[in-house]
Structures are given as structure tokens and as C-alpha cells.
Amino acid sequence: MSTNIGRRTLLGAAPLAAAALAASARPARAGGQVVVGTWGGDYAELLTRNVEKPLLAPQGIEVLQDIGSQDARKAKLIAERNGRRSSMDVVHLSDTDMYQMAQLGVFDDVPADIVTNAKNIIPALHRAYSIPHIFSGQVILYNPDKIKTPPKGFADLWDPKWKGRVGIPDLNYPAVTFGTAIMAGGSMGNWEPAKKALLDLKKNKPVVYPSHEAMAQALKAEEVWIAPMWLARTYMWRKAGLKIAHIVPEEGAIPVIFEAAVTKHAQNKANGWAYLNAMLDAGAQAGFADRMGYVPTVTNARLPDDLAAQIGFTPAQQAKFNVPNYEYQAKNLPAILDFWNREFKA
Known part of the structure; x- marks a missing residue:
């Protein structure tokens, strides 16, 4: 069963940038590391199980999870925004915190031609500066x-x-x-x-x-x-x-949406885009839904009807969402x- 949100349910979401980034943002080689600032516990374990091992390890990408609180990640982004290198390549934040950090110019816009799974994002969840992971x-x-x-x-x-x-x-x-x-x-x-x-x-x-x-x-x-x-x-x-x-x-x-973005001064930017692309994989998203109960953010993810009924929202309930300003x-x-x-x- 697919989960859909109408255009009217999450008003004000910025459209995903369709243009590609500069050539420096394009993958130059396979393999290497990527540093991901994220939460611990179930979320980190599910990233390893559903995203990192099955989708990134075969590409030769080694993931280093930098586990901590949202406030700690935000503090790093603020402290490093005027530097030449970021200690994190990928950052996970809630939608509200991601918006706050994006206003500081610490992220690159998501290149649709590199993060190809972005084409499946539910339209109302598009952001220029991040991808929605689960909600x-x-x-x-x-x-x-x-x-x-x-x-x-x-x-x-x-x-x-x-x-x-x-x-x-x-x-x-x-x-x-x-x-x-x-x-x-x-x-x-x-x-x-x-x-x-x-x-x-x-x-x-x-x-x-x-x-x-x-x-x-x-x-x-x-x-x-x-x-x-x-x-x-x-x-x-x-x-x-x-x-x-x-x-x-x-x-x-x-609604609450948990998102991911690539930092402007990422040291492993190509692998950062690969990480975001893997997060949008339909199978990976279904794994999070079954374990944690969060709804996929891509239109091609399929959930069993009984699971969708337990964690999802009907079209009428979606239409009444009080979307954060x-x-x-x-x-x-x-x-x-x-x-x-x-x-x-x-």
C-alpha cells in the first residue's frame, strides 16, 4: 500500500532544486568514507541495517556515525559555518531544526541528477536544502x-x-x-x-x-x-x-519530518549525496516503517495494509494537518x- 500526501497537506514546503550543483559536487570516485551526524539507539541501528550495509557498503563507502543530540549537531554547524571543512558530511535533524540551520547557509542544495531517488519524494515534502527521510x-x-x-x-x-x-x-x-x-x-x-x-x-x-x-x-x-x-x-x-x-x-x-542534508563544506561530498540517495531507497524506508512506525516519504515505498493502517493517516486526516510555520x-x-x-x- 502506498502512502500519499496531497499538495494541500504540507503547505509552504520549498520545491526541490532541479538544477545540478557545480562539478565539484559530482561523484569523482567510488568508495571512501562519509561522516554522518545522527541520533543513536534504534535510528542509528536501522540506518546501519537498512541503508549503510546493504546499499553503501557494496559501493565501498565506509560510514562513520557521529552520534549525539540535535543541539550538539546544530552547535557544530554554527561553529564550522565559516571554516573550510565540516566535521560532518551528512546531518540529520528534525524539519524545524533543519530549516533554522538552512537559513545560515550551511547546506548545499540537493542535486536531483545525482540524488536520483529524489524524484520519488512526495511532492509536498520537497525541500531545496534537504531530503525528507521519515515522518x-x-x-x-x-x-x-x-x-x-x-x-x-x-x-x-x-x-x-x-x-x-x-x-x-x-x-x-x-x-x-x-x-x-x-x-x-x-x-x-x-x-x-x-x-x-x-x-x-x-x-x-x-x-x-x-x-x-x-x-x-x-x-x-x-x-x-x-x-x-x-x-x-x-x-x-x-x-x-x-x-x-x-x-x-x-x-x-x-506532522514531524526527520530530514537529512549535506554540509556545504563536507570533506566527502560525493559520498554524502550517495548516502542521501540510499536513505530514499524504497526498501530502506519500508524497514524503518516496520520497526519504528514512521511513514515513508517516497511514493514508491509499499507497506502491508495492516501496517499502513497502524502508522499512517487517512486522506481526510492529512488534509487537516497543522503544518509547522x-x-x-x-x-x-x-x-x-x-x-x-x-x-x-x-
Whole structure:
């Protein structure tokens, strides 16, 4: 089953550059190394299993994974942007962070004639400066043994019946904040209504969990009955045996896209483009879908119907996606984080 997103679902995505880069960006030889700044854990292991060993090793390309946090990768990009060489050839970031870094001019545009699998990217996910690897969306998960009537949307987190049973993932503070803003009358371009609403939520005694792993343990122990979370993560936990169900909020889901780009001063640029091309391989993307629950970003990836039903979004749900306003988020995330830490979590 193929997964498609209409042009109206992810508005504002920049078109992929069709022109090739200069001759220096073209592959000069096979083999060599490529340094990839990425996340650890399952993501890194799946890159090795689905991308690096089957697709790049046969080309003689040795992958060196530089594992760390998004903030660490962003700090490197900023520190090295005026230098002659980058310590990373390929960088993995979320869509919002990738947009922020792209504004600093630290990436080369993706050459469509070299990264040939880019032709299969879902049109609405095109970026000039990066390729979309996998995506998911924010849903409301809940314990069906404790909450007999399925919730309808974000507003259910404020229901006094669930006082002390609401979980909030600290790492997802931007999506939680904007989901709250939309529920309270704001938008992806106006987070102000979220301030009062989140302070009101404190009356329900929500517990903010510092990691997704901590949230999973709380769900397993039935300390948390309801929480906002990425659908992909919900799928992984359900697959691991947690008793949870989910609904797509009636206000609309907020999508998250994980992307990859090649740095402007990459030392192994040709291998960087080969890496991006391999990430867009249909088989590699299907491997991530089955293990991590993220939806492929290419039109030629095929998923079993039952898997697509568990991790995907219907056309109607896609049409209601609340697409991030990247420029607005880039300007306002520092203030949002300050409010989150100083007032909401206080």
C-alpha cells in the first residue's frame, strides 16, 4: 500500500532544486568514507541495517556515525559555518531544526541528477536544502482499560477526570505547545493562546517526563492514562506490549519530518549525496516503517495494509494537518522554551 500526501497537506514546503550543483559536487570516485551526524539507539541501528550495509557498503563507502543530540549537531554547524571543512558530511535533524540551520547557509542544495531517488519524494515534502527521510504526526494516546470512551482531541487533556494521569513529553514541547495553541484558538503562526491554556492544565497535575523512555515506563505502570505523542512512538510501544490506543485529534495532527542534508563544506561530498540517495531507497524506508512506525516519504515505498493502517493517516486526516510555520517557529522557539521551563514546568 502506498502512502500519499496531497499538495494541500504540507503547505509552504520549498520545491526541490532541479538544477545540478557545480562539478565539484559530482561523484569523482567510488568508495571512501562519509561522516554522518545522527541520533543513536534504534535510528542509528536501522540506518546501519537498512541503508549503510546493504546499499553503501557494496559501493565501498565506509560510514562513520557521529552520534549525539540535535543541539550538539546544530552547535557544530554554527561553529564550522565559516571554516573550510565540516566535521560532518551528512546531518540529520528534525524539519524545524533543519530549516533554522538552512537559513545560515550551511547546506548545499540537493542535486536531483545525482540524488536520483529524489524524484520519488512526495511532492509536498520537497525541500531545496534537504531530503525528507521519515515522518509521523502528533496524536493522543490513551489507556483503553482506564479511559473507556475514546478521547476526541487535545482538549481531553484538561478533563478533570484524568487529574494526575496526564503525561507530557518534555522533548515534544514545540508540538505540545502548538497543539495547545490550536485548541485554544491560536494557530501554527500564533502560540500566544497556549500560555493561559498550559497554565490552566497545571490544575490537572500533569507529569512532565524528561524522556520518551520515562514516559513508556509510566504508561506501563499505568501511572499515565492519556498523553500527546508521535504516532510512530505509540506504534513502537504498542508493538512492545503496552496497552495503549490512539486517536488523531479532531483539531488536526501536527506532522514531524526527520530530514537529512549535506554540509556545504563536507570533506566527502560525493559520498554524502550517495548516502542521501540510499536513505530514499524504497526498501530502506519500508524497514524503518516496520520497526519504528514512521511513514515513508517516497511514493514508491509499499507497506502491508495492516501496517499502513497502524502508522499512517487517512486522506481526510492529512488534509487537516497543522503544518509547522518554520519561519514563525524559528523566531519564537526561544520564547516558547523559556515559558515552558520557567512557567509551565515550574
